Amino acid sequence: xxxxxxxxxxxxxxxxxxxxxxxxxxxxxxxxxxxxxxxxxxxxxxxxxxxxxxxxxxxxxxxxxxxxxxxxxxxxxxxxxxxxxxxxxxxxxxxxxxxxxxxxxxxxxxxxxxxxxxxxxxxxxxxxxxxxxxxxxxxxxxxxxxxxxxxxxxxxxxxxxxxxxxxxxxxxxxxxxxxxxxxxxxxxxxxxxxxxxxxxxxxxxxxxxxxxxxxxxxxxxxxxxxxxxxxxxxxxxxxxxxxxxxxxxxxxxxxxxxxxxxxxxxxxxxxxxxxxxxxxxxxxxxxxxxxxxxxxxxxxxxxxxxxxxxxxxxxxxxxxxxxxxxxxxxxxxxxxxxxxxxxxxxx
Numbered sequence: 001x002x003x004x005x006x007x008x009x010x011x012x013x014x015x016x017x018x019x020x021x022x023x024x025x026x027x028x029x030x031x032x033x034x035x036x037x038x039x040x041x042x043x044x045x046x047x048x049x050x051x052x053x054x055x056x057x058x059x060x061x062x063x064x065x066x067x068x069x070x071x072x073x074x075x076x077x078x079x080x081x082x083x084x085x086x087x088x089x090x091x092x093x094x095x096x097x098x099x100x101x102x103x104x105x106x107x108x109x110x111x112x113x114x115x116x117x118x119x120x121x122x123x124x125x126x127x128x129x130x131x132x133x134x135x136x137x138x139x140x141x142x143x144x145x146x147x148x149x150x151x152x153x154x155x156x157x158x159x160x161x162x163x164x165x166x167x168x169x170x171x172x173x174x175x176x177x178x179x180x181x182x183x184x185x186x187x188x189x190x191x192x193x194x195x196x197x198x199x200x201x202x203x204x205x206x207x208x209x210x211x212x213x214x215x216x217x218x219x220x221x222x223x224x225x226x227x228x229x230x231x232x233x234x235x236x237x238x239x240x241x242x243x244x245x246x247x248x249x250x251x252x253x254x255x256x257x258x259x260x261x262x263x264x265x266x267x268x269x270x271x272x273x274x275x276x277x278x279x280x281x282x283x284x285x286x287x288x289x290x291x292x293x294x295x296x297x298x299x300x301x302x303x304x305x306x307x308x309x310x311x312x313x314x315x316x317x318x319x320x321x322x323x324x325x326x327x328x329x330x331x332x333x334x335x336x337x338x339x340x341x342x343x344x345x346x347x
Contacts, residue, residue, distance in 0.1 A: 140342035165193035222250035266313030273316035283328035
């Protein structure tokens, strides 16, 4: 029939020869293998394009940051100078224990890039909260308070006591340039009992309760308050960082408490306390990225005092704040020394 003849013709055309059938099968397998190879190469290209390579500028910044960290750790390559240690008050280098050397007041609040080998910092001097930004190799920006008395040279305090119904006032002035104390005894005397002056029966006490002003210049070495007596004896003498309202000093063998500060002294002390608090908070903020709050000692964490009212001007203990900042800097230097040094540069 016609159908059988068509089937026979198609078999002769397409499947009549075994060689043609095997050739067609080989071509099909070859095309599938080529398609699989192309698909694998395309998928690998997409995965490589997803991971974009680091730009040359970023590679340079990463290398500069790594070199600065090695330099801050004291493991600089051969031919480079290591970072100089912070000097102590007596001129020796800082040994890395808990605490930092007293920063000189005459130094401006800009980081000396040539001395430390880091980029120059330009701090924002407007008053505000602590904001930290790290970009590139060691660029750090903090909002610092403004010094209300930049030309202040003397810190002036008053103290008084009562004996024989007579109130005697003493003035303590500290020269920040020479670090000498000028003490004025009996600058003012007030008689609480008028009979000591006008009563003939008490005429013999006139020489005892009378005004006897004396001016002396000296260095002081002992601070008796806030458990800092032993620490103050290890230093050469007391400095401006040891003075505040409420501090008890050994003056001429008598424990004397600084009871009041004048306006400019109080403003300078409050400014230094705000600056040290900003630096300590920034160090603590960075340290919390690597340690939990329970790992940080309690004396280094930020404390909020509730229900005690506003403290009197100039009552902040600068020595304790300076010690806290130094201890936080030492802990942060274990992870990010370049960031720790950059924040401490604001001192």
